[in-house]
Amino acid sequence: MKLYPERSETAAGMAAAMQAGLTTSVQIVETCLSRIDDRDLEIHAWVSVDRDGALAVAVERDRERATGKTRGPLHGIPIGIKDIVDVEGMVTGAGSPLMSQGPPADRDAELVGLLRNAGAVILGKTVTTQFACFDPPPTRNPWNVAHTPGGSSSGSAAAVAAGMCPVAIGSQTGGSITRPASFCGVLGCKPTFGTVSVDGVVPIAKSLDHPGPIARSVEDLAMVLSVLQSWPSGQVELSNENRTALRIGRLRGFHEDLVDPELKAAIDQSLDSLMTAGCLVYDINVPAGFDELPAHHKLIMAAGAAAWHRERFAEHRDDYGPCVASLIEEGLAESATDYIKAREHQAVMSQRMNSVFGDDLDVLLTPATIGPAPDASSTGNPAMNAPWSYTGLPTVSLPIGFSEEGLPLSIQLAGRLNGDSELLRASAFCERILRTR
């Protein structure tokens, strides 16, 4: 395994190879299935794999391509879907023993429909922590199976890292895309809040939930996001050979006290490389009100979970994992006035965080996690990611190296609200510098 694989291992590379007649969707799907066979007993990234269905669709996509027809940028590309997202004909288990007994979904989530329309082959459902919260999943980190892959998009990150699929869909309410992507040494994108449909996705808190892609290159993140956000012009142009300098704001007051020294050192080295490549780095303080953010984020998340679960929870308390149960109990005890105050704070902080960019910055930079993946008894700390889920600004996380123990380390870049394409362009620039270090 490598942090940044050969382009042939990325979705964009696969698409180019299919287009050039060098491979087929069937061959790509078969390779994914064989990697799942090889390692998934150990990694447990998948809840279910639709072998026959995926191969049948791949055959169909290959047949279409042979007649000169492609559906979109993901034509023939296999994708894993986090098991809180409805896929027609498959049970949406949401990591819960209760939900796993339910009937199959009778229609695709809106985002799955968009992926299919763009030609994607739905390979199967990837493991989520129970109801996308904090209870440790069966999934293990492909770099070291004694460690957590992070959560809640545990299976999506682990599957992409292990090469079982080039891209997968995750979702983030606290740190559920960025944290597992970073722990597993792959890339995650949490788009601007509200820009990717949550229709057909099991919610935690509708004012915090963000679906988004996990992949192994910025190009692949952009390819999937262009489909999920229905960009009018298709893909973004990521090449920025002529860019002379990226203006990076290093965010200060952003929970530095929690960050592992090894990760801090790796980030300092990355910044050195970026500056050598011409980037300008500014130290920027978090906006006023940041101290209250974690408590308000937790309150909104707990209340949202409690609102969605309360009837089921009252009846089936014992079927809930301890972390999600505790979150729901907290939410049930919250008052409407505290909730309203928290939502007002959220709206204010979203504007303030967006204003931090001023006219002078292209991206904000922070650690993607507080350190490398801890052992498998937890899913790690979302402190670095929750502020972005709360304020809704888009983020991309990129691997930058390894801990002494051989576990991946990552940085997190944030862009302006609705500046997702600009963020991806800046991330592609950073990726080019950092992958060759």
Place this chain on the structure above:
Amino acid sequence: MKLYPERSETAAGMAAAMQAGLTTSVQIVETCLSRIDDRDLEIHAWVSVDRDGALAVAVERDRERATGKTRGPLHGIPIGIKDIVDVEGMVTGAGSPLMSQGPPADRDAELVGLLRNAGAVILGKTVTTQFACFDPPPTRNPWNVAHTPGGSSSGSAAAVAAGMCPVAIGSQTGGSITRPASFCGVLGCKPTFGTVSVDGVVPIAKSLDHPGPIARSVEDLAMVLSVLQSWPSGQVELSNENRTALRIGRLRGFHEDLVDPELKAAIDQSLDSLMTAGCLVYDINVPAGFDELPAHHKLIMAAGAAAWHRERFAEHRDDYGPCVASLIEEGLAESATDYIKAREHQAVMSQRMNSVFGDDLDVLLTPATIGPAPDASSTGNPAMNAPWSYTGLPTVSLPIGFSEEGLPLSIQLAGRLNGDSELLRASAFCERILRTR
């Protein structure tokens, strides 16, 4: 007093007369002041009148006009502002003994700035019920001072009805524009939710609050709304001589059981006139979920009020009127999960109510109130208006006649979300038919 005055008594007529050199802003302001002197001891529409300030601005507007410059459609037109809206240099009393002791506002509410930029002369602050809730105000109904003018925009409606100003700004969270406008025999417009700024306006519940105009013609409503909503093309063209038929949906299941028979009969007559004029009238049922609307509306309003007031209320409980105190206490006791469920219901009902129009309807029609203004011990029942505050669809209310006791009766027209201009055009059509009945 007449339900529909001569055009010279409307803002549009005044603007035309000023433009033609037949009158001046100073003369218009002086007429308003003299009517206030004549009747306001009896009606109590005003908290404060800025005589010197208004006359000074009128002089300035007249001077500008003499040099060929006009600021916008409201150039030289006097306007009353509900006393929950900040006007620089004036105390925002919000009908509360506590707030009335506060310092003057240090800047204009955003909407006041827009009015001034369009040339308006701010005449003074009109009476609101305490914190725009249900405690009866000192204001009386100009048609019969034993009766309420309605609330909470009590002073705005009474002032316009008594000719003390051609237009005034109100706000609605339940029925606070439509109800007082209807009880006072003038016209009210509650715009689409979120289209008029609430910056600098004392809130009840931010997810329900709508500022909007009260006036004596649809043309005047449109003139003020074009400024409040910053229409790119200025005013809407209200003439629709060529319209052959307005397709009206008479809403069924909309609290008919509460409606006074006298009002029902007047509405039937209005519909007859409209049908004679070529309109098509369809009976349309309220959408599923309507039964739960009143309870959820109340919950959101109470929780919003409680969130805004809770610190002040804890300290100054005895300074609150009984109705607003009871609302706040109800809100303080509400849970976050009930609030979230109510907000989700609100979002669903907004879409469902908007879908009622289908392709076939121009407007929905209901009674504007449950009957004529009751006595002054209450502000009347907002049941006919709260569904529109909840769903956010725009409404216009129009006088259609009088009760046996001589109190005004009105209909309420609703348009599609963001279809405010179309609603005003349809309302102008109805006004032309109904005012000549």
